[in-house]
Amino acid sequence: xxxxxxxxxxxxxxxxxxxxxxxxxxxxxxxxxxxxxxxxxxxxxxxxxxxxxxxxxxxxxxxxxxxxxxxxxxxxxxxxxxxxxxxxxxxxxxxxxxxxxxxxxxxxxxxxxxxxxxxxxxxxxxxxxxxxxxxxxxxxxxxxxxxxxxxxxxxxxxxxxxxxxxxxxxxxxxxxxxxxxxxxxxxxxxxxxxxxxxxxxxxxxxxxxxxxxxxxxxxxxxxxxxxxxxxxxxxxxxxxxxxxxxxxxxxxxxxxxxxxxxxxxxxxxxxxxxxxxxxxxxxx
Amino acid sequence: xxxxxxxxxxxxxxxxxxxxxxxxxxxxxxxxxxxxxxxxxxxxxxxxxxxxxxxxxxxxxxxxxxxxxxxxxxxxxxxxxxxxxxxxxxxxxxxxxxxxxxxxx
Numbered sequence: 001x002x003x004x005x006x007x008x009x010x011x012x013x014x015x016x017x018x019x020x021x022x023x024x025x026x027x028x029x030x031x032x033x034x035x036x037x038x039x040x041x042x043x044x045x046x047x048x049x050x051x052x053x054x055x056x057x058x059x060x061x062x063x064x065x066x067x068x069x070x071x072x073x074x075x076x077x078x079x080x081x082x083x084x085x086x087x088x089x090x091x092x093x094x095x096x097x098x099x100x101x102x103x104x105x106x107x108x109x110x111x112x113x114x115x116x117x118x119x120x121x122x123x124x125x126x127x128x129x130x131x132x133x134x135x136x137x138x139x140x141x142x143x144x145x146x147x148x149x150x151x152x153x154x155x156x157x158x159x160x161x162x163x164x165x166x167x168x169x170x171x172x173x174x175x176x177x178x179x180x181x182x183x184x185x186x187x188x189x190x191x192x193x194x195x196x197x198x199x200x201x202x203x204x205x206x207x208x209x210x211x212x213x214x215x216x217x218x219x220x221x222x223x224x225x226x227x228x229x230x231x232x233x234x235x236x237x238x239x240x241x242x243x244x245x246x247x248x249x250x251x252x253x254x255x256x257x258x259x260x261x262x263x264x265x266x267x268x269x270x271x272x273x274x275x276x277x278x279x280x281x282x283x284x
Numbered sequence: 285x286x287x288x289x290x291x292x293x294x295x296x297x298x299x300x301x302x303x304x305x306x307x308x309x310x311x312x313x314x315x316x317x318x319x320x321x322x323x324x325x326x327x328x329x330x331x332x333x334x335x336x337x338x339x340x341x342x343x344x345x346x347x348x349x350x351x352x353x354x355x356x357x358x359x360x361x362x363x364x365x366x367x368x369x370x371x372x373x374x375x376x377x378x379x380x381x382x383x384x385x386x387x388x389x
Contacts, residue, residue: 119309119343144372147309147341155312155345216385224312224349228381232344236374 001071003037004028011047014172014181016245016254019051019277020267023247026059027269034067041073047081050109050170051245051277053088054183057112058168058273060094062187065164088112088170102129108173116166119154122184123147126171130180133173134282145236146180146280152229153184153276159225163188163273178283187273190249191230205250206264213246213253213262234262237278248274294365296331302338309341312349319353326354326362335369342375347382355386363387 006029012022029038040056042048048056056072063070072094075081084090087104089111091097100111102125110125126146130138157167163186171182192208195217202208202217211217215231230246237244238260246253246262250270253262304321305314325332336342355363363383370376 118311120311123309123341141372141374144341144374148343148374148378151309151341151343151345155343159345215381224315224345224352228344228348228378228385232378232381235377239373239377 001037001039001069003032003039003069005039005041007041007044009044012045012049012052013047014049014051014183014277014279016252019055019245019275020247020252022052022055023271023275024268026055027271029059029063029070030272032063032066032068032070036066037069037071038063039071039073042075043073045075045081046078048075048084048088048090049183050088050172050181051183051275053084053090053112054168054170054185055275056090057093057114057170058165058185058187061114061165061168062272084109088172103132108133108175110169110171113169114166115154115169117154117158119147119151122154122167122169123150126150126180126182129171129173130282133175138282139284141240141284142280142282145240146182149233149236149278149280150182150184152233156229157184157186157188157274160191160194161186161188161274173282178281179279180282181277181279183275183277185273185275190270190272191274192249192251204266205248205270206266209246209248209251209253210262210264233276233278237280240280242278242280244279245277246275247271294329294331296333297325298333298335298369299325300335300337302336305339307338307340309343310339310346312343312345315346315349316353319350319357322350322354322366323357323362326358326365331365331367333367333369336375336379337369337371339371339375342378344378344382347379348386351383351386352389360387 012018087107087109089100167186169184192205195208212230218225218227244255255262
């Protein structure tokens, strides 16, 4: 197939360095429309997590809408990665493989989910997964935090993104690390574009992202907006000593378990939407 | 000696969000329903304690819509007679920040 051939021969774990490297590579494929073509070659990739799965599925859906010719070469191993491709639904949605079974006893993954408005379609499967693995040990704080984070993210997409693919989510529970990781990706209007439309004086993409993370800035797209959603997300994740990566347009914000003030950086090539990737510990 | 600065406190009613709307995370579309339940006692001079106990999470958009509706229907001063009970620090963070933002408008 003509067009860019992106060969991913590294691990794409759910950490900022891996995800930002992966996004930089994928940027060669974004925006390819009718008459365009590309190949994403994962055959030598050794690891994919929910962050990568959500990015790949969102790219695949958008390219399909734009009429691009596209191909994904799936990993050849290891066994755990092949299982993740099945449990996440990557295999089903891209290769027409077996439909994922989120209730399978060995599954630690909430499969890829394309949604347009309801946060509960994203959060309920995560609670079911955690309930199956943790039993009654889900704390009220974790339950409320996870739910609130997802509500803020989903409402942001509904109110501001105008994303043709809606949102794409994927989650995974890591029993050995006592973590739940959640990825939500859209290909809509970016946060910086929305901020600048409301106030052109805010500045470049990095300043725009910084502004919304501080809270109190609203584009007032809807009457119920007050500019708190992403700031709440940041505070909630920080309070639970989780981590957060936010990418939108030409900027990224990283918050780690030890550094609660987001570190902002500029992307060499802009991301055509918004990705929110966060981790919450499942034990206090 | 202590002095009671409010010897005739207003009657107070506690409203459970989960009893009015259920335990699921309240969707934005349900804010007017809760606003009506809160506004009625406030308008008749009764203070309200709004309990979020048993509600799974809550989002800023829901709270913003709720408090704006209450303010429009019962007057912004009525917000002074609204207090809250929480299940978690996260609920408190989301609700209190939204409440402060709407009161500041």
